Amino acid sequence: MSLAQQVQHLINTKTKPAGALGRLEALALQLALVQNTTAPQIINPQVVVFAADHGIAAQQVVNAYPQAVTAQMVHNFLQGGAAINVFCNQSRVGLLVVDAGVNAVFAPHPKLVDAKVAMGTQHYGQGPAMLAEQLAQAKERGQQVVEQLWKQGCNTIALGEMGIGNTSSAALIMHQLCGLPLQACVGLGAGHTASQFLVKQQTLAQVAQFHGLGATHMPAEALLQRVGGFEIAMMFGAYLKAYELGMVMVIDGFIATSALLCAHQEQPAILTHCVFAHGSAESGHAAMLDFLGAQPLLQLGLRLGEGTGAVLALPLLQQACAFLSQMASFESAGIANA
């Protein structure tokens, strides 16, 4: 009997009608297969929030909030005041903040990893967002962060992000990798009026044209170098490393999924390790998920990033593991089956 058959048999003999735990049953099977065991466990789950600034955001054309908010929110993460702090505390999940390239200098802090590549990307309107060496550096540092957590015994990660302007990068990445019209990819981000939204669309259309997006194949790394962000590039590296290490990845929203699109282009099998946490209210996210054939666990209209949606879904993974390991079988409980 294959492992999948063994696990399905276990699920079917639990004291419940067949299939009665719905998507939790498929989730339990997936986690068992990722961990190669009939008794999967979520051990020391961690959220890593990658933060970086974006050259295009300095002019505040594509972003509703000023660029300085990225650094301000990093301070908020370190002080424990952001949504992701509250959710992690409540769920007893570890939280690490990574300075991937914020336009500010931070004092050392036990929760902060200094992986800064630069003080933000270049404006990608007339050139690439970053140098090839910078991309390589970002990718490698993302890999290192995950490897470090794995060495500390963590087997499940959720990547979050903070970066004013990063829905623009994510939309451009989606446009290229999903092969969808740019209008289907650009959304409201953290909030825009109708006229601001029009400017965002026009600006990104020019960027897409300048970089030749939407036409021919482009490797994920070339794409990230052109229109990515340091946080997205690090998440790209982090996802690839997590896959290599056999970790479970809980995928957050629009930007997190854009980084996964890049990792998926390089390693399509990565999807077996991904649990899609939620469908974001950011308009492009549903089409991204469709492209990946992914069905998210939650639909709560979230659009905050930071990994918040992933943490909200995490208890479902824990419950899926728990029922598989701990529920009685019809036989052990002495119950008549149908």
Place this chain on the structure above:
Amino acid sequence: MSLAQQVQHLINTKTKPAGALGRLEALALQLALVQNTTAPQIINPQVVVFAADHGIAAQQVVNAYPQAVTAQMVHNFLQGGAAINVFCNQSRVGLLVVDAGVNAVFAPHPKLVDAKVAMGTQHYGQGPAMLAEQLAQAKERGQQVVEQLWKQGCNTIALGEMGIGNTSSAALIMHQLCGLPLQACVGLGAGHTASQFLVKQQTLAQVAQFHGLGATHMPAEALLQRVGGFEIAMMFGAYLKAYELGMVMVIDGFIATSALLCAHQEQPAILTHCVFAHGSAESGHAAMLDFLGAQPLLQLGLRLGEGTGAVLALPLLQQACAFLSQMASFESAGIANA
């Protein structure tokens, strides 16, 4: 400023784009209003599983599992082997099992409340399921169980159930109270073949005709007396008492919602205190929720009962309270707002 305005202001000044926490924001507001405070809390949440047998189930015509499974599952609850045990343990939620009228005698157990009205209802094919005194007794005992929990400091309850055959009662109640054709109310329950399902439909159509359902108005208590179950009647009383005491109710699936339909007929304002946990895979549940104007938090294809869906949704209520109380504001964190 009204309390609703105060809470909405609090939500809007948290360090996140306006509305970015989606349905969690509406949930936080609802919980604040139920508890009449700007800092709602889920305190000592409890699941109560009401178990009872149904006369109609003895012949195993409407039910896939034999009637004896009700008592066997009560033992399973007491031994900790059922899905609801695992979920409650994992989420650190209290669990109480109430013998509302199981066709078996149980030894005393710290988790078991003996509220037995009888050894199951009568077959409601040629007469009422229970006597008027039995209904009154069931309602009162349901109220007592909730009042007892409330006195112990619990402010949030989720009611679950176990009772072989109880989707039939729930379907008949729905047929009467939602004014929908019986076919829209009868589902597969714990699992039926196509021919068994047809027999279930035909049997319940005869029952509905015998009791004159679907035609004129019938008070919830008369309806419960005719085609209810002791567990459903106790849940009806429990919901009404929880409302009276200002408790938050997390509503589980098809049978739990059928009991709420009865409570709602008597006390329409009860809905303000209800959080609908999930949309069940039992086919009639979606229409029940539509009738109540309810949008469930989760859609996971569950159809197990026991309160399992409610416990899975509970962390979302806890996170809604947590962000409202603990997140920094733009002002307190020194962050520029858009």
